[in-house]
Amino acid sequence: MGRRVMVHVTEYADCGELMWATRLADSEGEYECWELLSPKAVHRVSVSDKCMATIAPSGQLVLAMLGMEQQSVTLRSCRALEGITGDEGRQLWEFHLGLALNESHGQMIQALWRFYAMLPPGGLRRFSLGILRDRRFITGFYRGRASHHHHHDHVGGLLEHSVEVAMTARMLCRQYRLDGRTADVAFLGGLLHDVGKLYLYYNVEAGEGICSQHEALNFMKLEPHLQSLMSQDPRAFEALSACLSASIGKPLIQYMPETIVKMADRLSAEVFNWRRVFAGLPDFYWFRKSTSDTRIYKRLD
Numbered sequence: 001m002g003r004r005v006m007v008h009v010t011e012y013a014d015c016g017e018l019m020w021a022t023r024l025a026d027s028e029g030e031y032e033c034w035e036l037l038s039p040k041a042v043h044r045v046s047v048s049d050k051c052m053a054t055i056a057p058s059g060q061l062v063l064a065m066l067g068m069e070q071q072s073v074t075l076r077s078c079r080a081l082e083g084i085t086g087d088e089g090r091q092l093w094e095f096h097l098g099l100a101l102n103e104s105h106g107q108m109i110q111a112l113w114r115f116y117a118m119l120p121p122g123g124l125r126r127f128s129l130g131i132l133r134d135r136r137f138i139t140g141f142y143r144g145r146a147s148h149h150h151h152h153d154h155v156g157g158l159l160e161h162s163v164e165v166a167m168t169a170r171m172l173c174r175q176y177r178l179d180g181r182t183a184d185v186a187f188l189g190g191l192l193h194d195v196g197k198l199y200l201y202y203n204v205e206a207g208e209g210i211c212s213q214h215e216a217l218n219f220m221k222l223e224p225h226l227q228s229l230m231s232q233d234p235r236a237f238e239a240l241s242a243c244l245s246a247s248i249g250k251p252l253i254q255y256m257p258e259t260i261v262k263m264a265d266r267l268s269a270e271v272f273n274w275r276r277v278f279a280g281l282p283d284f285y286w287f288r289k290s291t292s293d294t295r296i297y298k299r300l301d
Contacts (some may be wrong), residue, residue: 001040001213013014015063015079015117015118016062016063016064016065016078016079017038017060017063017064017065017066017078017113018038018061018063018110018113018114018117018140019036019037019038019043019061019062019063019064020036020037020038020059020060020061020062020090020093021035021036021037021052021055021059021060021062021064021078022032022034022035022037022057023052023055023057023058023059023061023096024243030048030049030050031046031047031048031049031170031292032046032047032048032049033045033046034046034047034052034055034075036062036064036066036075037248038107039097039110043066044073045066045073045074045075049139051078052078054080055078055080056080056085056086058085058086058087059085059086059087059089059090060080060081060084060085060086060089061080061081061084061085061090061093061113062078062079062080062081063078063079063081063114064077064078064079065077065078079117081113081116081117082121082125082129083129092132092133092135093113095135095138096109096113096132096138097109099138099139099142099143100142101142101155101156103239104160105142105156105160108159108160108163109142109159111163111167112132112163112191112210113132115128115166115187115196116128116129116132120180122232122233123228123229123232123233123236123237123288124181124184124185124188124229124233124236126228126229126232127188127225127226127228127229127232127233127236128188129227130225130228131192131222132263137195137221138240140198141159141162141195141198142156142158142159143155143156143158143159144156144157144158144159144197144198145158145197146158147227158194158197159199161194161220161268161269161272162191162192162193162194162195163192165190165193165261165264165265166186166187166188166189166191166264166266167187167189167190168189168264168267168268169186169187169189169190169257169260169261169263169264170183170184170186170187170190171188172260172263172264173186173256173257173260177246178256181236182239182255182256182257184255184257185236185239185240185243185255185257186243186257186261187262188240189239189240189242189243189244189257189258189261190243190260190261190264190265192202192219192222192240192243192244193243193244193261193265194218194219195218195221195222196215196216196217196218196219196221197217198221199217199220199221200217215244215245215246216246218244218245219241219244222244226240226241236293238255239255239257239258240257242254242255242257242258243257243258243261273290273292273293273295273297274297274299276290276292277290277297278297278299286298286299286300287299
């Protein structure tokens with residue numbers, strides 16, 4: 001049965017393309033030759049040394065905007081990704097790309113890096129970089145399942161669901177004109193709200209695994225990174241923690257990211273199940289009973 005993956009990965013399309021930038025050789029005068037390597041192409045550009053003053057000559061991941069002038073590729077803008085430099089940085093970047101199961105997953109992975117690139121300096125940026133550098137966590141996160149028999153229950157489904165929730169949460173923050181920090185926390189809350197599921201039996205190949213409420217396990221999975229965030233940015237830590245915890249028994253919700261993430265989470269699951277019910281059916285089927293949850297789903301078109 002075919003699967004359609006819907007992920008809002010275009011939000012940062014106007015901020016540039018992720019590329020690995022390396023200075024090819026020292027040049028006399030005020031111009032330098034740089035190589036810009038993307039997953040799909042390699043470009044060489046001649047630019048002012050002032051334009052690349054903040055980029056490590058040995059190599060750095062950047063967000064670059066390219067253009068064309070007189071049939072030659074030109075560099076319109078370039079934004080460095082802090083901390084992703086040299087051989088170590090390039091290996092980390094290639095490690096992430098190498099885990100993509102398909103082109104759609106590759107777009108999701110790049111969306112996460114674009115989000116990191118646009119974060120302002122501070123605790124949330126350092127927290128995000130720590131997550132991206134955690135190879136063991138990233139491997140499980142990119143390959144994990146979001147459930148056993150509910151929604152996004154295939155290999156890679158956890159990444160798909162998490163990115164959907166993150167992007168939708170951020171979009172809702174912008175729609176309601178909430179502040180940037182609220183949008184950033186909502187994105188991270190949506191991205192990480194299910195990571196405790198990596199401990200559950202359907203994501204554990206060796207041993208029995210466990211069967212429990214994943215919200216209680218979210219904090220275990222993120223403990224070293226959350227510890228640093230708590231000391232660097234207590235309010236962001238508190239708001240993010242609310243997104244990661246269960247809502248049962250809470251008298252009220254204090255931070256908006258929690259409300260938004262819960263809504264985006266349910267929407268992602270509902271849309272996935274609705275699509276799965278009608279996958280492969282002729283258009284004249286306007287309702288069908290699900291074999292997984294016994295609900296009757298309907299469609300208008």
